[in-house]
Amino acid sequence: MRYVIAGNSVAAVSAIDAIRRRDQDGEIYVISPEPRTAYCRPLITYKLAGQVPPERLPYRQEGYYRAKGVNLIYGKSLEGLEPEKGRVALTGGERLEYDRLLLAMGAVPFMPPIEGLDGPGVYPFTTMEHLELVEAALRDWREVVVVGAGMIGIKAAEALHLRGLRVTVVELLDRILPIVLDGTSSVWAQREMEKHGMGYILGDSVVAIERDRKGNVQGVSLKSGTRVPAQGVIVAVGVRPNVGPLSSSPLQINKGVVVDDCMETNIEGVYAAGDIVEAYDLILGAKRPIQVWPLAFRQGLIAGANMAGGRRRYVGGFPINAVGFFGFKVASAGLSTVEPDMEESIEVLRFVDEERGIFRKVVLGNNKVMGFLILNDISRAGIYTGLIWSRMDVAGFKEYLVDEVSVPESCRPIVSGTEPWSFDTMKTHRRFGWALFPLSYRKQFTAMPSRIEEICAFDSEVYTL
Amino acid sequence: MVKQIRRRVYPIEENCMGCRLCEVACAVEHSKTKDPISAFLEEGNPFSLTVVEMAGPVSFSLACRHCDEPYCVEACISGALRVEDDGRVLVYEEVCVACGMCVVSCPWGAIRFREVDGVKKAAKCDLCPGREVPACVAACPNRALIFDTALGPGLELVEEEEIIEG
Numbered sequence: 001m002r003y004v005i006a007g008n009s010v011a012a013v014s015a016i017d018a019i020r021r022r023d024q025d026g027e028i029y030v031i032s033p034e035p036r037t038a039y040c041r042p043l044i045t046y047k048l049a050g051q052v053p054p055e056r057l058p059y060r061q062e063g064y065y066r067a068k069g070v071n072l073i074y075g076k077s078l079e080g081l082e083p084e085k086g087r088v089a090l091t092g093g094e095r096l097e098y099d100r101l102l103l104a105m106g107a108v109p110f111m112p113p114i115e116g117l118d119g120p121g122v123y124p125f126t127t128m129e130h131l132e133l134v135e136a137a138l139r140d141w142r143e144v145v146v147v148g149a150g151m152i153g154i155k156a157a158e159a160l161h162l163r164g165l166r167v168t169v170v171e172l173l174d175r176i177l178p179i180v181l182d183g184t185s186s187v188w189a190q191r192e193m194e195k196h197g198m199g200y201i202l203g204d205s206v207v208a209i210e211r212d213r214k215g216n217v218q219g220v221s222l223k224s225g226t227r228v229p230a231q232g233v234i235v236a237v238g239v240r241p242n243v244g245p246l247s248s249s250p251l252q253i254n255k256g257v258v259v260d261d262c263m264e265t266n267i268e269g270v271y272a273a274g275d276i277v278e279a280y281d282l283i284l285g286a287k288r289p290i291q292v293w294p295l296a297f298r299q300g301l302i303a304g305a306n307m308a309g310g311r312r313r314y315v316g317g318f319p320i321n322a323v324g325f326f327g328f329k330v331a332s333a334g335l336s337t338v339e340p341d342m343e344e345s346i347e348v349l350r351f352v353d354e355e356r357g358i359f360r361k362v363v364l365g366n367n368k369v370m371g372f373l374i375l376n377d378i379s380r381a382g383i384y385t386g387l388i389w390s391r392m393d394v395a396g397f398k399e400y401l402v403d404e405v406s407v408p409e410s411c412r413p414i415v416s417g418t419e420p421w422s423f424d425t426m427k428t429h430r431r432f433g434w435a436l437f438p439l440s441y442r443k444q445f446t447a448m449p450s451r452i453e454e455i456c457a458f459d460s461e462v463y464t465l
Numbered sequence: 466m467v468k469q470i471r472r473r474v475y476p477i478e479e480n481c482m483g484c485r486l487c488e489v490a491c492a493v494e495h496s497k498t499k500d501p502i503s504a505f506l507e508e509g510n511p512f513s514l515t516v517v518e519m520a521g522p523v524s525f526s527l528a529c530r531h532c533d534e535p536y537c538v539e540a541c542i543s544g545a546l547r548v549e550d551d552g553r554v555l556v557y558e559e560v561c562v563a564c565g566m567c568v569v570s571c572p573w574g575a576i577r578f579r580e581v582d583g584v585k586k587a588a589k590c591d592l593c594p595g596r597e598v599p600a601c602v603a604a605c606p607n608r609a610l611i612f613d614t615a616l617g618p619g620l621e622l623v624e625e626e627e628i629i630e631g
Binding site for chain 1: 478516520523532534536539542560562563564565566568569570573574575578
């Protein structure tokens with residue numbers, strides 16, 4: 001059996017793991033467009049800020065590929081798919097035959113139609129190559145414009161700010177982190193940015209990048225007519241599934257490569273995983289691309305297991321995000337931008353205490369958790385994520401979900417710097433947890449530490465109060 | 466199929482009285498001196514990796530479940546969380562960048578941030594390396610915690626799952 005994996009990031013690595021768990025002998029070929037082993041893509045902003053040394057970037061320890069018996073093909077990418085002959089075309093016209101193929105080519109940054117975009121000084125920021133380009137250019141930069149205030153944009157802006165540059169973030173929508181934050185919380189985030197002297201312009205877009213005669217960036221002009229001086233521009237307005245090389249193949253492609261429950265595409269033996277796919281969204285109940293790290297890992301695992309003859313089902317996914325800048329933490333999953341009076345069928349529970357910096361929001365639909373948004377103190381946020389996975393009916397303990405619950409002295413957890421005879425209070429910590437859940441649930445999970453979404457899938461009747 | 470050794474601490478909530486000795490034992494075991502007095506008085510940073518959950522009459526000690534296919538390992542963007550060969554799920558603090566993805570992913574709420582020398586890092590149950598039985602289990606006065614080291618079916622469990630047709 002010959003497995004060919006196109007792409008070399010988290011989905012590919014988890015697929016290798018899953019294949020090797022079931023098939024020790026099959027050949028594995030990994031087509032790696034970048035001339036390096038898999039690395040932690042999100043860490044490139046940390047590397048730019050100088051928070052992570054370069055040797056920490058590889059995702060797996062040295063010798064991982066050798067230990068797994070993987071043949072790496074560096075510097076080539078998949079250029080075409082010939083399913084009737086069971087082979088793929090690589091850069092340079094080379095052909096590679098496969099028995100099982102995994103498409104894990106990820107996503108490519110979207111470049112908006114801006115005048116003067118092509119040329120030096122304007123970079124997206126998703127790969128190591130971009131990082132190297134930006135680091136090389138950093139010497140000549142004093143002012144930078146970051147286009148887009150999403151995850152990548154904000155983290156890149158923070159990193160550049162920490163490197164001592166004047167950063168201005170330009171966002172088309174009316175708030176920063178528009179896919180995660182709602183109105184109130186984005187005001188908090190903006191205040192945090194102001195506090196650290198990071199500039200931002202909301203509700204405006206870049207129409208042109210001004211260059212001098214040599215082609216060097218001099219600044220950007222915005223739709224409103226404002227001109228922002230800059231020597232460099234980072235474009236971070238989102239990514240699109242990298243389906244370009246597959247467009248002439250009989251693959252079913254919508255926004256991304258459409259896959260079924262087993263992560264298999266409409267062509268037998270061809271699987272897809274990661275940012276490239278359009279897989280089931282557990283909350284919206286429809287297929288759409290969700291480009292987050294954990295889902296790529298999960299999809300790679302399922303695809304790898306099925307490629308090696310296993311039978312695993314992907315129950316679906318939803319976006320999970322945790323992002324922090326200057327110590328300001330944002331945790332969210334699922335539907336997090338919903339405002340309280342936006343939709344009738346959706347209930348929004350909120351607890352906001354500006355003085356103590358507490359912001360918790362849980363979005364309920366039909367008494368099931370559909371999303372949450374937490375700022376600053378994100379501890380135990382995962383329990384909400386677990387509630388989304390399990391699709392548990394939370395009607396029985398709804399009032400505890402976000403509110404502060406005062407607990408007796410004896411229940412307060414141990415925190416640092418206190419005398420042993422009076423454990424300090426940290427009320428928020430124990431406000432909500434597994435003890436509030438119905439007994440049938442607790443039993444199930446303490447007895448069988450498997451995946452929550454797989455235990456609970458589709459039979460919520462059994463586990464009601 | 467590869468057999469996996471399972472090493473897990475299970476709470477038995479019927480036996481738990483909520484005395485929280487496990488928290489104290491854990492904090493002491495993971496302190497520098499491993500001495501209760503100096504851990505609490507001198508080091509000033511007792512940090513328990515297990516948490517006794519309480520709600521009314523219900524209480525149990527909840528630490529990392531060391532899942533077969535952990536959510537936290539999936540979510541870790543830096544590769545700091547790994548599944549060891551013996552089934553333990555460990556966080557390598559020197560690799561952790563404190564992004565918070567594991568905290569947001571763990572459905573048990575078992576991963577927390579611990580401040581080590583002014584830097585926040587993810588911290589979770591490590592099943593007490595160097596001890597035969599984890600400190601919380603040894604400290605429990607009412608056998609509300611049991612340590613399971615059976616050679617479990619591991620991944621076979623999930624493997625049997627059938628695809629629902631239609």
